[in-house]
Amino acid sequence: MKRWMFVLAALVLPAVAQAQVHTLPDAPHLLVKGHAEGRYVPDRFTVDIQVTVIDPSPGKARVAVERHVLALFKSIDAHGAIKHLTRASSLSMSEATSYKDGEQVHKGTEVDRNVSVTFDSLKRLQGFISDLPASKEVLVQATRVGRSDQAQRMMTLRTQAIANSKVAARALAKAYGMQITGVYSISEVAPDFSYGVQAGSWDVGPTGSGNAPPPPPVGRGPALASMDVKAVPTALRTGTIELSQNMYAVYLIAPKN
Numbered sequence: 001m002k003r004w005m006f007v008l009a010a011l012v013l014p015a016v017a018q019a020q021v022h023t024l025p026d027a028p029h030l031l032v033k034g035h036a037e038g039r040y041v042p043d044r045f046t047v048d049i050q051v052t053v054i055d056p057s058p059g060k061a062r063v064a065v066e067r068h069v070l071a072l073f074k075s076i077d078a079h080g081a082i083k084h085l086t087r088a089s090s091l092s093m094s095e096a097t098s099y100k101d102g103e104q105v106h107k108g109t110e111v112d113r114n115v116s117v118t119f120d121s122l123k124r125l126q127g128f129i130s131d132l133p134a135s136k137e138v139l140v141q142a143t144r145v146g147r148s149d150q151a152q153r154m155m156t157l158r159t160q161a162i163a164n165s166k167v168a169a170r171a172l173a174k175a176y177g178m179q180i181t182g183v184y185s186i187s188e189v190a191p192d193f194s195y196g197v198q199a200g201s202w203d204v205g206p207t208g209s210g211n212a213p214p215p216p217p218v219g220r221g222p223a224l225a226s227m228d229v230k231a232v233p234t235a236l237r238t239g240t241i242e243l244s245q246n247m248y249a250v251y252l253i254a255p256k257n
Helices: 058-078 122-130 150-175
Strands: 004-007 012-014 029-040 044-055 092-100 103-119 138-146 178-187 241-255
Touching: 029 150, 029 178, 044 058, 044 122, 058 092, 058 103, 103 122, 150 178, 150 241
Parallel strands: 004 029
Antiparallel strands: 004 012, 029 241, 044 103, 044 138, 092 103, 178 241
């Protein structure tokens, strides 16, 4: 029996796929990717800070790091950070070395701690960064933005992506004189088939609602590169964040009666 496979955003392929990562039914079927995306205004603003001190004395280096961290904690409280989203790592100690005339030279002991702080407004983040000490031992590693309701947003996008796959499957089946008879499987993981359609190579198809916004001009990358806090501007700006979801569905099909 011929096996007909239809792939959204690709050609309709009559294929006898033998070596497949994911098991597919022997019956005729459609393999369809549903897609949904959205842009949202962030309401969570996070800054990652690294405290690093190098000193010939391990004890002095540790004490200096702890003093910096205690000062950070006071500033964190003063600027109204979200307490349950504030995290501080344990101490990390390692040998500090440098090279001189091609030889490795011992500089002392390096002690590190990382602190991650999240605020519910950009204004609070700006105030916190403005009050950071002008010290090479306290470095801003990156800033990030997010949504407090991101899990719920992703659930909504999954529902939209599934609806998108249904619309696409019906359209493809109709175009080739077929009808949907059932759903064999649905997954967030893209399949990998011998005929060359792999995870990451699917083109984005139309969304189920038909009115998804275009991709934002700015990606979700860090807003600031690692730098000395003295160089961090207080006039920060933020745009929108993009969330997206793909769902891969296998629909069973049969010729129309």
